[in-house]
Amino acid sequence: MITNLLVANRGEIALRIFRTCRERGVGTVAVYSDADTHALHAEAADAAVRLPGDTPADTYLRVDSVVAAALAAGADAVHPGYGFLSESAEFARAVLDAGLTWIGPSPESIALMGSKVASKRVVAQAGVPVLAELDPDELTDDALPVLVKASAGGGGRGMRVVHRRADLAAAVTAARAEAASAFGDATVFCERYVERGRHIEVQVLADTHGTVWAVGERECSIQRRHQKVIEEAPSGVDEKLRRALFAAAESVCRAVDYVGAGTVEFLVTDDGEFFFLEMNTRLQVEHPVTECVTGLDLVAWQLRIAEGEALPPEPPEARGHAIEARLYAEDPRADWRPGSGTLHRFAVRDVRAEFTVPDRHGIRLDSGVGDGTTVGVHYDPMLAKVIAWGPDRRATARMLAGALEAARLHGLVTNRDLLVAVLRHPAFLAGDTHTDFLDRHAAEVLDAGASEDTVRLSVLAAALADAAHNRARARVLASLPAGWRNVPSAPHTKSYRHGGVEHVVRYTATRSGFVPEDRADVTVESATPERVLLTVGGVRRAFDVCRYPDLVTVDSPQGFVGLTPVPRFGDPAAELAEGSLTAPMPGAVARVAVAVGDEVRAGQPLLWLEAMKMEHRVAAPVDGVVTELAVAPGTQVEQGAVLAVVTPKASPEPTDTTDPADTAKEPA
Structure with a gap:
């Protein structure tokens, strides 16, 4: 029996797991970085252990520190949540070697499915369709467009779409750098890019007695930067395709002796073909929509399976429809630039339940922030997940849009207006949910907001x-x-x-x-x-x-x-030199591509800032010359700090093309 559980994570997922633990009478232990000293999850647990440092690499990604924290607090089990070490076979082994219960699949299953390259080979042997792996060095023009992907991790990090061979090398370099920073593994590969596919995933549960459940499927096609922003259950696929996806997901689980909760992700084409993308050997961010339509507590089942309990023969049937919107501190109009600072006010109207299934149709809120929360630059900028559960898809979308529109969100720019616009868009309501939705409807949804x-x-x-x-x-x-x-x-x-x-x-x-x-x-x-x-x-x-x-x-x-x-009198000291490029957010300079004296073109990348687990490009605003470079790789900068100065090229002097002979002919 599990009596005291450490959650090796932060924010809303830690609070979500604590909720189930309280209902089951299980003690809770939090870990927190220095940046999270006053975070809600650090204050909500029965005990909390400090992980010295701010960055993920120094704190939540330190296997030794997290295991030591569990032992120091007297925990007898560890739940990884999602992100960070949740798909680390090394971490799972370390937990087990320390004599603790691991809430998740075996280290062997994690290692096998944690590599997108290796997992595709195993899945293909099980008879499940996969997209062929392509070698970046051997690509021909006929193979384009392709998607460059990180072999480890997910969440859209380490992904780049390439339409021209000339852009491939830069995309691979950028993907490797981002993957190494986010996952500690710079391995990338390519596969055919399906421009109008749908991202459908199957939630699975498997016990130690041989029972495997395909609990239901989720539609996750509304994405930005290959990261989901709106998810729903069930999807709009027909029953024949649904059964085929369920059977494929169960085959994947059996092929790797899977135990616990996981998700098998597929890319589905308009003509009904589907291809295995990856398996996430953990709980998903979007698990609440499956919980709402099935009534299950997936975290509770993770704990019960870890304690050896058997699943019933069949999973429950879906009831109604659920849609989740990820509320981010980011500006969709500014290339999805994440924000940081103080969230002065955070309130969502008519919330019926937090971190659990509502007793009837309504709004569920899973959030790791509150009034006065400081959103830093070290972690993902997601503020909350707002979930609506209703009788049908259209009613649920209307309910969720209304709740988001009425929310009080003060202090940070968010993607709230975009979410509302998508939920009310005729194409979305008609079920036209492809992965290129935001690209195709950018004009209508990116500029949404108050008139x-x-x-x-x-x-x-x-x-x-x-x-x-x-x-x-x-x-x-x-x-x-x-x-x-x-x-x-x-x-x-x-x-x-x-x-x-x-x-x-x-x-x-x-x-x-x-x-x-x-x-x-x-x-x-x-x-x-x-x-x-x-x-x-x-x-x-x-x-x-x-x-x-x-x-x-x-x-x-x-x-x-x-x-x-706007103050009545401006501050003359605040004026910047013409051509100054300032940091759009706090962060660390990841790479610098130019030197003082270089000639640059408008739109040419000059450097990249790393913030909130992503790289953000800083480009030249005009054609000109780099006359000042104030940073180097590794430099920590605050928002508004001058990074570089690009002096615009001087316009050429007008040339006098008048013929002197013509001038002489002019009358006196």
């Missing part, structure tokens, strides 16, 4: 709330409207920046209240520091306003708007 009129009204609401806030703090004449004078005066003005655009609002303070100068169709019903009521074209609308350092947030049923107040 221009909503932004203008939100700016007005922010200015009026700020005026009310200033008046509330006044020591005298606090009952008068802010800025009110007994004689006519010029309108008050305030400026805010939104999406790179500066918005100026003008209003007059009178005895009867505030009067907008530029909106004759708007009447100010009331204005407090936190809430502004405006009547727009005869319709009253409410705007909730919050103020933080250098940020004002406005939430309304029309959409969320985050604003940066």
Whole structure:
């Protein structure tokens, strides 16, 4: 019997596992890095052990440190969660060698399926279709496009799509560097890239008594950078294909003597062909959708199987539909750039259950953050998984979109607007979910968000709330409207920046209240520091306003708007030299491709920053010459730090092509 479990992970997955442990009467142990000292998972466990350092390599990826932590805390079992060491055969062996129970498959199964190259060979021998492995050095033009993939790990890291042979070498180099950083293994390979495939995966459970369950399948085709952002269960495949996928997944499990929870992933074409992609020998990020439609607690079954319990003969049938959206601190409009900083406010409306299946249709929330959480640069930028469970697919998508739209997310740019746009997109609702969905519908979903009129009204609401806030703090004449004078005066003005655009609002303070100068169709019903009521074209609308350092947030049923107040007088010291390239986020310089004096073209990569487990390219903004390089590989930089300066090429002087003879003919 397991009595005290260490979770070798962090964030929401650690909290998810703790939830099941509490229900089963199992003690919990957390491990935490210095960056996670005040993280929710470190405070939620019965005991917590510090792993000195900040980076994954120094903390959550240290086999010796994590095993020592388990022994020091008196744990008798270890659950790896997902990511980090969850698919490390070395870690599994070390746990077992220490006399602890390992919650997962055998080290041999992990090692075999952990290599995408080796696993394909085993799976092919079991009669399951696979995409052929291609040697990057022997590719011909006819084989393109191809996908360069890391042999170890997953999550979209170490993947590059190549359409031209000229780009292959750079893609392989970049994939190797990213794979080595994320997984400690730089091995990569190529396979045919199926541009309009669907990513379907089968959840499996296998016990030590020979029973293998194909619990159900999930549709995971809405992806960015080859990483899933929306998953659902069941998928839209027909029953014949579903049964074929289940049979293939069970064959894979039996071929490697699999035990525990896992996922067999397939690429499915429009004509019904399918190919084995990989097997994840762990719990998946998207496991909640399977739990919602089956009623199972997959973590509980992981523990029960580790204790030797047998599965029933057949898994439960699916009921209803579930969709999960991964909420990330990232900006889809800026090439999915991750963000870091303080999450001032985090609240999702009408949550019926956290980390478990709701008692009836509704919203489930699995999150590792809360109000005031600091999101750092060392780990994945996922904030939460918001899951809706409903009677059918369309109703579930509508429910999830509404919950995301109404969520209070203050302090960091997120992908919330994109998720809502996808969930409401006609193609998504029609079941047209291919892996190229975001590429094909980029114009409609990447620019989703509050309308221009909503932004203008939100700016007005922010200015009026700020005026009310200033008046509330006044020591005298606090009952008068802010800025009110007994004689006519010029309108008050305030400026805010939104999406790179500066918005100026003008209003007059009178005895009867505030009067907008530029909106004759708007009447100010009331204005407090936190809430502004405006009547727009005869319709009253409410705007909730919050103020933080250098940020004002406005939430309304029309959409969320985050604003940066513009000071009346700028700071001359903040001006940067023309051509300066600044760090878009905190991180470490992974590679530098240029030197001072090099001529560069607009869009040419100059260097790569490593942050949140991914490499981010910094490119030249114009044709020019590198006149300053402020960093080297390994340099740690803060957001806004100058990385390099590219001096634009001077425009050529206009050439006088006038013929002197022609000039002489001009009349005097």
